[in-house]
Amino acid sequence: MTLDEKLDQFYHAAIESATNQNIQIVEEYKKSLQEIYDEYKKEAERKADALYRGESEKLLQEKNRTLSTEAIKLKRKISDKSAELSEKLFMEASEKLKSFITSPDYFILLCNQIMGAVDYANGEDMTIYINPSDEGLKASLEEKTKTSLTISTRDFMGGIRAVIHGRNILIDNSFLTKLEELKSSYIIQ
Known part of the structure; x- marks a missing residue:
């Protein structure tokens, strides 16, 4: 190579x-x-x-x-609307109560409430109060129920209140109390 x-x-x-x-x-x-x-x-x-x-x-x-x-x-918004509707409902209920107070059924209701309180007291000393607006019905109610009534110094829209002194019991069948109880229990969630 x-x-x-x-x-x-x-x-x-x-x-x-x-x-x-x-x-x-x-x-x-x-x-x-x-x-x-x-x-x-x-x-x-x-x-x-x-x-x-x-x-x-x-x-x-x-x-x-x-x-x-x-x-x-x-x-x-729901709460506001609920409160508005509740208020409207209770205003309507108040108006219906005012209308009811002028009816003959109101007199019968008062008689029944008075007799119920008397039966509950079972002869014990008690004071039954009627609303100041019912002063005109006092004599008729006393005659019909054979019970002494006292005109309240406070307006409670109607119905009766009774105090059983011996047992310190208050029977509150007033429209104002019933309406307030309904308002406090009437909560929309």
Whole structure:
């Protein structure tokens, strides 16, 4: 083999070796870049996911806050409307009671309440009060029930109140008390 052939063979071997080393270096560099890219991609996805979750939670909290505020407003409106309707209902009831007081049935009711109180007292000392507006009915009621009545100094819309002194018992069949009891128990939720 001649020197030129040896040089040529050496040249080709060196070129081939350099090319193989170059290819290996490029492959290692590509592999290194791919690893850096994959790592960067994972980090970017993690950050994006964390940002997404954070923003989702903020939106959810804002939605819940808005819903809570609106629910409170609705409850307040319902409560106001309920109070308005309750007031209207009890005003109508008061008007019906005033109308009832002028009817003959009211006289019968008073007689029944008086007789019920007398029966409950069972002969014990008691005072039966009628409303000041019923002063005109006093004589008729006393005659009908054979019971002494006292005109109250306080207006209680109608009905009777009786005190059994020996047992410290108050029998309160007044319209005002009954209406107040209904108002306090009449709560719309």
